[in-house]
Amino acid sequence: MRALTYHGARDVRVESVPDPVIQEPDDVILRVTATAICGSDLHLYRGKIPATEDGDIFGHEFMGIVEEVGPQVTEVKKGDRVIIPFVIACGHCFFCEHELMAACENTNTGRGAILNKKQIPPGAALFGFSHLYGGIPGGQAEYVRIPKGNVGPFKVPGSLPDEKVLFLTDILPTAWQAVNNAQVGRGSSVAIYGAGPVGLLAAACARMLGAEQIFMVDHHPYRLRFAHQTYGVIPVNFDEVDAAEFIIQNTTGYRGVDAVIDAVGFEAKGSMLETVMTNLKLEGSSGSALRQCIAAVRRGGVVSVPGVYAGPIHGFLFGDAFDKGLTFKMGQTHVHNYLPQLLEHIENGDLSPDLIITHRMKLEDAAEGYRIFDKKEEDCRKVILTP
Numbered sequence: 001m002r003a004l005t006y007h008g009a010r011d012v013r014v015e016s017v018p019d020p021v022i023q024e025p026d027d028v029i030l031r032v033t034a035t036a037i038c039g040s041d042l043h044l045y046r047g048k049i050p051a052t053e054d055g056d057i058f059g060h061e062f063m064g065i066v067e068e069v070g071p072q073v074t075e076v077k078k079g080d081r082v083i084i085p086f087v088i089a090c091g092h093c094f095f096c097e098h099e100l101m102a103a104c105e106n107t108n109t110g111r112g113a114i115l116n117k118k119q120i121p122p123g124a125a126l127f128g129f130s131h132l133y134g135g136i137p138g139g140q141a142e143y144v145r146i147p148k149g150n151v152g153p154f155k156v157p158g159s160l161p162d163e164k165v166l167f168l169t170d171i172l173p174t175a176w177q178a179v180n181n182a183q184v185g186r187g188s189s190v191a192i193y194g195a196g197p198v199g200l201l202a203a204a205c206a207r208m209l210g211a212e213q214i215f216m217v218d219h220h221p222y223r224l225r226f227a228h229q230t231y232g233v234i235p236v237n238f239d240e241v242d243a244a245e246f247i248i249q250n251t252t253g254y255r256g257v258d259a260v261i262d263a264v265g266f267e268a269k270g271s272m273l274e275t276v277m278t279n280l281k282l283e284g285s286s287g288s289a290l291r292q293c294i295a296a297v298r299r300g301g302v303v304s305v306p307g308v309y310a311g312p313i314h315g316f317l318f319g320d321a322f323d324k325g326l327t328f329k330m331g332q333t334h335v336h337n338y339l340p341q342l343l344e345h346i347e348n349g350d351l352s353p354d355l356i357i358t359h360r361m362k363l364e365d366a367a368e369g370y371r372i373f374d375k376k377e378e379d380c381r382k383v384i385l386t387p
Contacts, residue, residue: 002387003141004366006056009047010374012367017057020137020145025072028149030084034162035062035139035363037373037383038170039196040308043265044130045370049310051131060086060127061169062139063162066153073149082153084146085335086170088125088136091151102332107147108134123332140366142387154339157347163354163384164346167201172342172353174306174333175201175263179209181329182259182304186210191247191296192233193289194263195223197382198306200356202261203231208350215250215257217243217292222379230355244295256298264289265307287313294320305330359383 003017020029038061043049045058063083066076076082088107089096095103104124125147128138137144146152156165175198184190188211192199195218206214216233218224224235234250236243248256293303294317303326321328345351358381361369369383 001142002363003057003137004059004363005054006044006052006058007054010045010371012045012058012370014364014366017055017141020143022068022070023145024147025070026147026149027070028066028073028076028146028153029068030062030064030082030139030144030146030153031067032062032064032139032142032144032387033081034064034166035059035141035385035387036166036169037061037140037366037369037385039198040129041370042374043308043310045374049130049132051135053131053135056128056130056135057137057141058128059138059140060129061166061171062127062144063156063166063169064144067143069149075150076153076155080153080155081158082155083165083168083339084127084139084144085152085154085173085339086127086129087332087335088127088134088147089151089336090148096151099334099337101334101336126332140363140385142363151336154336156343160346161354163357164352165343166384167197167353168335168339168342168346170333170335171197172201172351173335173338174198176205176338176342177333178202178261178263178304178306179205182261182302184209184211184259187212188259189213189215189251189257190259190261191215191217191236191243191257191293192261192263193217193243193293194265194307195220195227196263197356199261199263200227200231200381201353202263202306203227203233204351204353204355207231208345213251213257215243215247215296217247220376223381226356226381238292244292247296251298256296256301258298259302259304260293260297262289262293262303262305262307265305265309287315291315291317294324294326297324297326299324300326302327302329304328306333356382357384361385363387 089101089104090106093105108125125134219239
């Protein structure tokens, strides 16, 4: 089959690789009909995620048709049309039983801490996201092996085109979890840092839930323009103003917003000191977006973090957070929990996640799709690939 493979920082290629096969009795083989390039994939593409190896197949946003099932698969059959959550969960461990699918104890053999010579279970395995997260081949390919075939695949109606439901795999549930973690509701004020795909869908979800005031912070004018026109956000270009200061000045009583969402993560544009420390491996993440979030939120507010962080942060303002009495909620998305409700919102027309798509390309052109997305060329917001 053909698949997008990694060969070093900013070197990805579509190559012929062996077809996936059933390895466990509850495996499913999926024929991919649509896949996407995620902002998180850019961390891999730029060589920023450890344990990414030559030949790894990327992609954790994908859907398709069931081609083959293992002997223990009972929930789907050949011919079913499904989306695949990017988190691989077993469905029966302690965390899965508590609906914390991203913390599954049984699917990730790639990492974990050692305490008193005993292994501490890591979080769940993820498709196509380095050997830290299990080394499971991803979905930017013609076919994919799906472990835990009775838990992951989620059937979607044939009446909805792929583009309407593809983002149920990751970015729509990620945005939804972030907005719910931020306790956004009718009359809320919220600031969203990062106008990438997750940030844009967070704005869509916040607007649907009745947020009264939404600030969107970024420095790409075309993204801010789209967010303002589509979701009615107040655009804030951090190249032109101090974003937190602007937000505070435009909220009642100069209190700041009720909640902030950090949809940027560890590759936020930081100070010269942070750049040097990151290059010297003295820290793993830029804390500039997170510091802005702490500054912009009101006392007693919530900082919700769907953006990926990969290590220690220089200058984390814990004292400021304590003084303001802030709540932090973060982490990988428990995708499975949100799918029925989000599908209903899509069917009802409450959410149209496909609005953010700008580029539709063939899988064979995936390397060029990565380059365009990485460089923010052609006003790129989201790239969809079809095998």
